[in-house]
Amino acid sequence: MKKAFSGTAWKYGDNINTDVIFPGKYTYQKMTPEEMAQHALEDLDPDFISKVSAGDILVAGKNFGMGSSREQAAVAIKAAGISVIIARSFARIYFRNAINAGMPAIRCPEAVDAIQDGDSVTVDMAAGVISTPRGDFRFPAYPPTVMEILEHNGLIPFIKTKIST
Amino acid sequence: MGKTFVEKVFGLKAGYDVSAGDIVSVEPDWVMSHDNAAAISATFRKTGAAKVRYPERVVIILDHEIPAPKESSATNHREIRSFVAEQGIEHFFDINFGICHQVFVEEGFAMPGKLIVGSDSHTTTYGALGAFSAGIGRSEVAAIWATGELWFQVPDTMQIVLQGRMPDFLSPKDVALNIIGRIRADGADYRAVEFRGDAVAAMSIPDRMVLSNMAAEMGAKNGYIPPDDTTLNYLKGRARSTFEPVFSDPDACFVDVVNFDISVMTPAVARPHTVDNHASIEEAAGIRIDQALIGTCTNGRLEDLRAAARILKGRRVKVRTLVIPASWQVYRAAMKENLLEVFLDAGAVILNPGCGPCLGAHQGVMAPGEVTFSTANRNFKGRMGCREAEIYLGSPMSVAASAVTGEITHPGRFL
Secondary structure (H helix, E strand, O other): OOOEEEEEEEEOOOOOEHHHHOOHHHOOOOOOHHHHHOOOOOOOOOOHHHHOOOOOEEEEOOOEOEOOOOOHHHHHHHHOOOOEEEEOOEOHHHHHHHHHOOOOEEEOHHHHHHOOOOOEEEEEOOOOEEEEOOEEEEOOOOOHHHHHHHHOOOHHHHHHHHHHO | OEOOHHHHHHHHHHOOOOOOOOEEEEOOOEEEEOOOHHHHHHHHHHOOOOOOOOHHHEEEEOOOOOOOOOHHHHHHHHHHHHHHHHHOOOEEEOOOOEOHHHHHHHOOOOOOOOEEEEOOHHHHHHHHHOOEEEEOOHHHHHHHHHHOOEEEEOOOEEEEEEEOOOOOOOOHHHHHHHHHHHHOOOOOOOOEEEEEOHHHHOOOHHHHHHHHHHHHHHOOOEEEOOOOHHHHHHHOOOOOOOOOOOOOOOOEOOOEEEEEEHHHOOOEEEOOOOOOOEEEHHHHOOOEOOEEEEOHHHHOOHHHHHHHHHHHOOOOOOOEEEEOOOEHHHHHHHHHOOHHHHHHHHOOEEOOOOOHHHHOOOOOOOOOOOEEEEOOOOOOOOOOOOOOOEEEEOOHHHHHHHHHHOEOOOHHHHO
16 A cells, blocks of 8 residues: 555545445446446446546545445445545445455545545545645544555455465 | 443453454354355455365355346356355355345354354344344455454444334334434444344344344444343254353443334335435325335345235235245245235235345346335345336335335225
8 A cells, every 4th residue: 555645536425325336236247346447436427437547536425335245336446546535434344345455445524525526635644644725634543453454455465465474 | 331242242252351442353153145255255265275264154145146147147156156065165055045134044043142244234134133243345254264353343332222012004114214214324334233122122033133134224333132032032943053142231331322112103115215215104105116026135024924915915916016035934934824825816926035136136127217115125226227216115014005006105004
């Protein structure tokens, strides 16, 4: 995991659920992360995949990722280029899935209020600071267990290291 | 200060005293998965592990696309069967058992005090038996298969206290939809939920399973119901191992307590496209429907089929009506009670036990502009395979009554 991320913020509302992030009809089709990315947010914003660039930042309201445990909803967003998600709050399984996919999910309501769609935003993971055109916002550091998973770019690479050592 | 149920369960597993907010690595008693076991097995291989650490703790129940509707699902199933054979996984349930959450409970895996995880968000269902059970992601299941353990953050606990007698036209599904209407879809985010009160104590295990199942729709990590004689009686001759019930201390810290009197509740409906888009059935009455669905892991049990049959007996449905018993045990019991005949006489289609149309993978997919009234737990846009279709959620009695009239109807009309 990089120590800091910079990119364009794409902002959405409250209660974005897993069916609009990654439709259920695709969940039992075998896809590469790149193929999953083509369906990211398909039923919420069909233009998302054409406007997002590598490193961009997803910003959302409360309870982002509510619903299914399908982790494609996290993998598809990451594969679409999103480096980090900032939300007012996360649904718990989505929060875990994002971290386990090596994508930081940051809860920071103040930053969500400040950020507007299309803003340039920087997230400094080490310092715990989100920089926006309307000011800087702090967020609490992740516990060591979670940081370790993010530093290995996800749970599976982390387990792989653990098993091989 | 005392400990909550979840603090105690994680403390027992960790071997030291833990409190809400702590992050612990522990070994779950059971790890459940379904058709996504094929994808999980591919992820498992990426960990570099050759053998599943504890194959005896793995439970795999096929239910999402059964029988296979297309070649890719058939291939998925084949991969799972070969993985099961290769790894010596004995707790494997092929296409002739039913929906994972129903089968898991019927087969006696859900027991008080156990720590259970599954790669399905409605794994919360086993809280009805006094277990800690939570949905996790596929990679997390792969990690447990490889190492036997997983990280957890011990959640805060909120109590939902239910008092009062259930009116004749009301069902536990209405209770759950009314709770979610008040506390909203994120009302229990990150939290453990503990259901208590006289009304919960009076419920059967199948009725309690509806509450614990719907806890997922409140954002809860789990939906625990304190085990009692009802629980112990249900587990007689069924429990897979010995177990030790775990209870919250009276002086434990609960972050929130929400009270409901169910005796004054009316049947509830969730309107498109979120479960917390609450309406009373009076408010939703008259909305025309194209399809009625009675089944799923929320409402496909014998008690649900009885409730629906009570209304459908001697009547004909006006719209396409799908009935899906949650398991083959339920199917057989419904057959013995002549419920299946009631459904056939009414003009309904009986599908084989499984998840069926609930997640839009096959069976009963809707066309654009159509409306389904369903006993499932989710009505998100696109959920049943079509983003231009609408899904309303309600109880088995409400859906049965509406199937008869072709529009959303109060079940009291036919009772």
